[in-house]
Amino acid sequence: MNIKKQLSVGLMSALLGVTLIGGGTYAYFSDSVETNNTFAAGTLDLSVNPTQIIEVDNMKPGDSFIRDFEIQNNGTLDIGKVLLETAYTVNDAKGDNTEDIGKYIEVEFLYNADKLDEVIYETTLDKLQNMKPEAVNEHIFYPMFGEKGLPVGATDDLVVKFNFIDNEKDQNEFQGDSLNLTWTFNAQQTAGEQR
Known part of the structure; x- marks a missing residue:
């Protein structure tokens, strides 16, 4: 056999081998399985009961009022922090303020009704209104709830x-005024966690 024939036979053999190998890659066993996965977000549901904490009339300097209410977690996730935002408007009855x-x-946050002398935090409404909610949490709710x-x-x-x-001075300018607190x-x- 001459060299030309040998090269032709070799080339044909190589092409046949590549074709067999290429065709063989599609001949295998296989199996598959499908999984169903779910990601469901939890809920935060904070409620306060009662929703109207205080309503008083005919107050005068020196008066004090104690009110208690419940903070409840009705959601499916733990609450890490409670932030309190304060806003109020004043109705100046005579326009002379x-x-x-x-x-x-003055607002005193107390531990509970049985220990009225144990003040968590004390401030006035005007200062509370200007506090950042994060600072309110630090002073009021963190001492109550702690890390948990x-x-x-x-x-x-x-x-x-x-x-x-x-x-103990003239406070006549406040006669007839009202304050609406929200x-x-x-x-x-x-915080999120590895689960």
Whole structure:
């Protein structure tokens, strides 16, 4: 056999081998299985009961009012922090106010109704309104809940004492005035975790 024939036979053999190998890659056993997976987010559901914490009339300097309410975690996730935002408006009945009555409404957050002398934090409404919610959590809710926060299904009592401060000076400008207070409680989750 001459070299040309040998090269032709060799080339044909090589092409046949590559074709067999290529065709062989599709001839194998196989199996598959499908999995069903779910990602479901939990819920944060903070409730406050009652929703109207205080309503008083005919107050005068020196008066104080104690109110208690429950903070409940009705969600499926633990609450790590509770942030409180304070906003109020003043109705100046005579239009003669030179000062903000919110400076004279002192707020004492107490541990519970049985230990009224144990104050968690004390401030006035005007200062509370200007505090960042994170600072309120640090001063009020963290001492109550600690590291654990408010677990799912938990209820905690919060007792608040409001004092109309008597500065022992003329406070006639506040006669007939009213203050409308709104507290907004915001719940935040605990830190994420590997599960």
